[in-house]
Amino acid sequence: MKTGQWLMAGAIATILLAPGCKPKGAQSALSGDAASKVYVAPGQYDEFYNIVSGGFNGQISVVGLPSGRVLKIVPVFSVHPENGWGFSEESKPMLNTSHGFIPWDDLHHIAISTTNAEHDGRWAFANANNTPRIAKIDLTTFKTTEIIEIPNSGGNHSSPFITENTEYIVAGTRFSLPTGDNVDVPIATYKENFKGTISFISVDQEHGNMDIAFQLDAPPFNFDLARAGKKKSHGWFFFSTYNTEMAHTLLEVNASQKDKDFIMAVNWKKAEEYIKAGKGKKIKSPYVHNVWDEDTHTAISTVREDILSLDPRELKDIVYFIPCPKSPHGTDTDPTGEYIIGSGKLAAIIPVFSFTKMLKAIEDKNFEGNIDGMPVLNYEAVLHGEVLKPGLGPLHTEFDGKGNAYTSMFVSSEIVKWNIETLEVLDRVPTFYSVGHLMIPGGPTGKPHGKYMVAYNKITKDRYLPTGPELAHSAQLFDISGDKMQLLLDFPTIGEPHYAEAFPAALIKDKQVKFYKMEKNNHPRALKGINDARVERDGNKVHVYMTSIRSNFRPDNIEGVRVGDEVYFHVTNLEQDWDVPHGFAIKGANTAELLIMPGETATLKWVPDRVGIFPFYCTDFCSALHQEMQGYLRVSPKGSNNPITFSTGVAE
Amino acid sequence: MKTGQWLMAGAIATILLAPGCKPKGAQSALSGDAASKVYVAPGQYDEFYNIVSGGFNGQISVVGLPSGRVLKIVPVFSVHPENGWGFSEESKPMLNTSHGFIPWDDLHHIAISTTNAEHDGRWAFANANNTPRIAKIDLTTFKTTEIIEIPNSGGNHSSPFITENTEYIVAGTRFSLPTGDNVDVPIATYKENFKGTISFISVDQEHGNMDIAFQLDAPPFNFDLARAGKKKSHGWFFFSTYNTEMAHTLLEVNASQKDKDFIMAVNWKKAEEYIKAGKGKKIKSPYVHNVWDEDTHTAISTVREDILSLDPRELKDIVYFIPCPKSPHGTDTDPTGEYIIGSGKLAAIIPVFSFTKMLKAIEDKNFEGNIDGMPVLNYEAVLHGEVLKPGLGPLHTEFDGKGNAYTSMFVSSEIVKWNIETLEVLDRVPTFYSVGHLMIPGGPTGKPHGKYMVAYNKITKDRYLPTGPELAHSAQLFDISGDKMQLLLDFPTIGEPHYAEAFPAALIKDKQVKFYKMEKNNHPRALKGINDARVERDGNKVHVYMTSIRSNFRPDNIEGVRVGDEVYFHVTNLEQDWDVPHGFAIKGANTAELLIMPGETATLKWVPDRVGIFPFYCTDFCSALHQEMQGYLRVSPKGSNNPITFSTGVAE
Structure with missing residues (x-):
């Protein structure tokens, strides 16, 4: 040829x-x-x-x-x-x-x-x-x-x-x-x-x-x-x-x-x-x-x-x-x-x-x-x-x-x-x-x-x-x-x-995997249930162990954080069903949101640079009361002695 | 009622x-x-x-x-x-x-x-x-x-x-x-x-x-x-x-x-x-x-x-x-x-x-x-x-x-x-x-x-x-x-x-605007034509004035940059037609690409942290010779005396 x-x-x-x-x-x-x-x-x-x-x-x-x-x-x-x-x-x-x-x-x-x-x-x-x-x-x-x-x-x-x-x-x-x-x-x-x-x-x-x-x-x-x-x-x-x-x-x-x-x-x-x-x-x-x-x-x-x-x-x-x-x-x-x-x-x-x-x-x-x-x-x-x-x-x-x-x-x-x-x-x-x-x-x-x-x-x-x-x-x-x-x-x-x-x-x-099983969630900061929700200070680090499930975050009110703290929001999505992610975002943070699949734990780090009240909320429409899925973080001055406190609303 | x-x-x-x-x-x-x-x-x-x-x-x-x-x-x-x-x-x-x-x-x-x-x-x-x-x-x-x-x-x-x-x-x-x-x-x-x-x-x-x-x-x-x-x-x-x-x-x-x-x-x-x-x-x-x-x-x-x-x-x-x-x-x-x-x-x-x-x-x-x-x-x-x-x-x-x-x-x-x-x-x-x-x-x-x-x-x-x-x-x-x-x-x-x-x-x-007119490009670092392409050192800042037009960047070989310099690539897309963007990216930079519309100038900043040769290229397929639209940046040690030089390939 x-x-x-x-x-x-x-x-x-x-x-x-x-x-x-x-x-x-x-x-x-x-x-x-x-x-x-x-x-x-x-x-x-x-x-x-x-x-x-x-x-x-x-x-x-x-x-x-x-x-x-x-x-x-x-x-x-x-x-x-x-x-x-x-x-x-x-x-x-x-x-x-x-x-x-x-x-x-x-x-x-x-x-x-x-x-x-x-x-x-x-x-x-x-x-x-x-x-x-x-x-x-x-x-x-x-x-x-x-x-x-x-x-x-x-x-x-x-x-x-x-x-x-x-x-x-x-x-x-x-x-x-x-x-x-x-x-x-x-x-x-x-x-x-x-x-x-x-x-x-x-x-x-x-x-x-x-x-x-x-x-x-x-x-x-x-x-x-x-x-x-x-x-x-x-x-x-x-x-x-x-x-x-x-x-x-x-x-x-x-x-x-x-x-x-x-x-x-x-x-x-x-x-x-x-x-x-x-x-x-x-x-x-x-x-x-x-x-x-x-x-x-x-x-x-x-x-x-x-x-x-x-x-x-x-x-x-x-x-x-x-x-x-x-x-x-x-x-x-x-x-x-x-x-x-x-x-x-x-x-x-x-x-x-x-x-x-x-x-x-x-x-x-x-x-x-x-x-x-x-x-x-x-x-x-x-x-x-x-x-x-x-x-x-x-x-x-x-x-x-x-x-x-x-x-x-x-x-x-x-x-x-x-x-x-x-x-x-x-x-x-x-x-x-x-x-x-x-x-x-x-x-x-x-x-x-x-x-x-x-x-x-x-x-x-x-x-x-x-x-x-x-x-x-x-x-x-x-x-x-x-x-x-x-x-x-x-x-x-x-x-x-x-x-x-x-x-x-x-x-x-x-x-296809439809959701992650909670019993297999071995994230070191994962929570197994809503009663484990808490906030802990470790020096200038504050760890917020948070749950998300329709239609609330626990804790949803957090105080005692100070300017310059490293705040870690470890959010566990406790849902066990397909297509129920929750999102997490907080005002003014220099990062993106978390989008957390059911059974997963994800962490957002933020160093607040000013005193004030910072709202957070669920970013992924999850139920008729999604709009109510919110909370507040209070940031006090660097020298403040406010202790860490948090609430879940349940006892109030 | x-x-x-x-x-x-x-x-x-x-x-x-x-x-x-x-x-x-x-x-x-x-x-x-x-x-x-x-x-x-x-x-x-x-x-x-x-x-x-x-x-x-x-x-x-x-x-x-x-x-x-x-x-x-x-x-x-x-x-x-x-x-x-x-x-x-x-x-x-x-x-x-x-x-x-x-x-x-x-x-x-x-x-x-x-x-x-x-x-x-x-x-x-x-x-x-x-x-x-x-x-x-x-x-x-x-x-x-x-x-x-x-x-x-x-x-x-x-x-x-x-x-x-x-x-x-x-x-x-x-x-x-x-x-x-x-x-x-x-x-x-x-x-x-x-x-x-x-x-x-x-x-x-x-x-x-x-x-x-x-x-x-x-x-x-x-x-x-x-x-x-x-x-x-x-x-x-x-x-x-x-x-x-x-x-x-x-x-x-x-x-x-x-x-x-x-x-x-x-x-x-x-x-x-x-x-x-x-x-x-x-x-x-x-x-x-x-x-x-x-x-x-x-x-x-x-x-x-x-x-x-x-x-x-x-x-x-x-x-x-x-x-x-x-x-x-x-x-x-x-x-x-x-x-x-x-x-x-x-x-x-x-x-x-x-x-x-x-x-x-x-x-x-x-x-x-x-x-x-x-x-x-x-x-x-x-x-x-x-x-x-x-x-x-x-x-x-x-x-x-x-x-x-x-x-x-x-x-x-x-x-x-x-x-x-x-x-x-x-x-x-x-x-x-x-x-x-x-x-x-x-x-x-x-x-x-x-x-x-x-x-x-x-x-x-x-x-x-x-x-x-x-x-x-x-x-x-x-x-x-x-x-x-x-x-x-x-x-x-x-x-x-x-x-x-x-x-x-x-x-x-x-x-709809189909492209930006070059005569209206008043970006302070814009170039009006390929002959203006150049590289200038200003203290530890290096300004690369670059043109992109099918199918080359000018300059395409740059030497004399040192570790720790702030390098600014100011890239002007000289095209004057619809749907001919050019992209610009360089290996290892801690940033994204530039995608530059015709008639626009865009700037990517990068501080090289090591000695070496860093290729750059057009990221948006622009012509049959798009794959040839590339260049190299040489980064020398911090103390180097290498002067800024650049080439466009034309005289070689």
Whole structure:
């Protein structure tokens, strides 16, 4: 098969600056038909959970499909005043890093845990792009229960990617950095002093606990999206790379020079063997690991000191490079594990590589060069074939499980459907506008559910009623059950959606935790009943042990607190039913509220800075007498001798 | 007309604790019909903007109706990592209060500006419940442009309410407080030492700037929802009150003792006359006023020292009390201004008062008592009539402009439609579950658009796919164009919706600002073009004057910064097109990103605490070469002599 044109820089130069241009041939939805396909009647459930990254909001959102309704925003890397995430004493440590407490990050990609390359509905993993971290979200509580920092990394964009049995979560560096003892170096010494890394994070199969198993050294390329091999290619990983020019300034020009960059193929089973054989080198690299303790409902933050590093320049059978046109943004592996699709964002063809051919090329040493001694495989020898004229700017590919691939085309704003074997283009639909990722439920796994496809678009402009200069980002839902894709619905998204995954609701809907059992509440300040409510002074610390249950706080009048005291409100929600949270807030405090789930204890710290009476109240409407769920705290001067007193109203 | 039973405490005691009970007789939607009524085809616009309070998230959300899609979350009182609200140097002062910077509040109610008692689409106002404040949101940019603190207030729940030409925004106290010099008092001296206030905040008609015109002293009742009179009753205000028992502990019992509380009627035109006549008393009451300067796109925070106070115990023709069963939660005035509806959350009837009769009762001195010398009007003399057997727990009433009222019933979880003149109940529909507020577009104005009605519910439970213990709150859309209400759609909401308003899209959709003009950018650190990009040291401050335009930052490599320097990144987005924001973030910074709209300049401050190379990048996908929009900052040791240098890549 003939190699197509790689370079389209001239052709697309003008369009690059106008990503919102309206594609021609817009296919309109058949309105009535589409309406009934996306309508989920009151009281009915959506068919799929769609876990969507929030991009620059740092959170994930849970969307129902086909309705497009936002069922929940789960705070991950950013503080979330709404439920006190990053403000309560219990949750603050989750946002600790080696740089201290960080209130924000940029969350780009989702990986749902898999077993035998199929979604198993246990956990969702997500990346922090800016200050490199990986988070784990428990899919029975939709709560972030672990965040691990990744040392020796800048711009953790190339993550998280998952092996077929969730053995590892894998993360590559977008921005290379100088590491080790010599980090104060001129940026112009990039090629000599900067390096990339690929981190393999092991996942404990019982609790999901993460640990950095090892890091691979890598050239100072920018790593982009990646996929694990699966089934026949299980044991391998495939990373797209760009800026193989190794430019460090004006990358828009300097990193777009070469016609080919690479897909980096990693034999991680081999790397694992080297680690077991003691070939890993211990490198001092402090990083922080935060775990939500299920027993006390409190985050525990620990500092780790070292990682184990492998150098594939020395251990030569770990890493191979496959040439790939041009500035690859995504690499995807098909449901069989045989095909590896490269998507060069400046390319005008889509190369499809064969895993079988790759193994043969390695065996035959069919190399066309090397990078620091690591082999570059012969392009033609590894190629299954090229999808010709697919459109402009291919980014990502998902699969329907029926032999078809769907590729998002950023520059030409469309989705293209093609046959994986024959490489024939079967259908194309415009997107409004500038599609980034696309998603088919189960699409990256060995078992896609090829009913719907969602395009997550980068430009919104006129798609909804305008809301000033700042607009919601947008998604579009398509029916892909027939031969032709049918646009069903436009829906706005929360934050900036990048990657998303979806799975059938049946996988987890009956496994949801509805409330926490009081008998399992081992928070050290938890109260077991309303009669334990009390206030205790300990030096300049005042501990308010408070209960909340419809419709009162106990205690509800507190006196004897002084200016400058550290006041800790430890509030236990004694309810034992679904959907009865209580909130707690106090006037003038420089923090957020607490939103306390039934059976949970949460703590708000406040240092009053003035004399006065400060009302507090329940912030989450809980009953007809919610409005009466209030109390007062009296703060006296610093030198006051007022003793601690409190009342519950009961005896009065 | 006979006075109905006021007390239903016994009957409802058990239901109060089970607000999520499924109402019987659930009316199912006619699926196909409903689907087509709520479906907004891709590329089409919603019919109404729905401005919805976010409750304990502190923000508002903009929802399209009938689709129920969330078009935007507008940050108001809470930090919003997504777009740097409360993190950028420009926006931080917006969250200043007399208690310092506060990162969260609880936003309950919306008031859209009106002219001649009709929505005029200029501004939305919203309240901070916890630390009393009122915010103004500009409806051409959907940006919060002003926040004013309310002194002498606790629990600013009873706000914002608006007079018919937006002359005033009015706010009552939920929690009374001791004020003045003697604030360190026992809580048990509540009746003697605590007081309520009603604040009248004037609105400048050209720019919308707010100012506290005057405060009325009030008894230490808890004030709840209120409405201005309109048309014939223009010049008056009607506040619901509860806890007229003046209890300060265990209110769920102690504030539910009396069968009647009151609607407090305020003749604000008369109060205005007294202020003009110099009867206002200057009271020292520091409060903070924050204004978003449109010229520099920077918030300016100022401290005010005094307010003017009026005492209606002395100025006796300002305030009158109308008895109202039981623990009123809402008061509403119908589109004609003649009828005043009281909704007692523990009542089993709905009293409808007549403005004409009220004036006559005042004229006739038909009083049944007084409160501190302020007259209590005779209930029967003011009563138009009672809606009998409307359901349990009436909360709020809206109007369709066709002579009908719709009241939300919290305890019996339903909406009841009744005729304002005849008081006959015409229809009822169940809500799922426990409806709080309800909303009809234009419903509180003199010109309702009686096509849709939305119920904002407090309990969600099984309405959507479950998402662990914490669930989204929920809304339900009804078609009210016919005689019977028809349930069309359930949709989840952002935060906890309390009150909301809606208006036809045509009112503002063509007035939206799409981007800010560079020639009007008067930010003192703004750059007019890429050639102005530079870095300057000023002592230990380093100012990075940076441009962002597809697809690069200038400068993109910066050296000479030292540990402990205060680094200010002043980033100007030079784009001049709609929907091309750029983002800016740097690894390890203890802040959020900047999200910079076209034509805007925003500043991120960071004090690096370690030596190293710190990558930065654009966080908002802006073009095919967005991924290349990056740079590096080198931080050298504190004692280093490295001079400031920077590059843009252009000359290299």
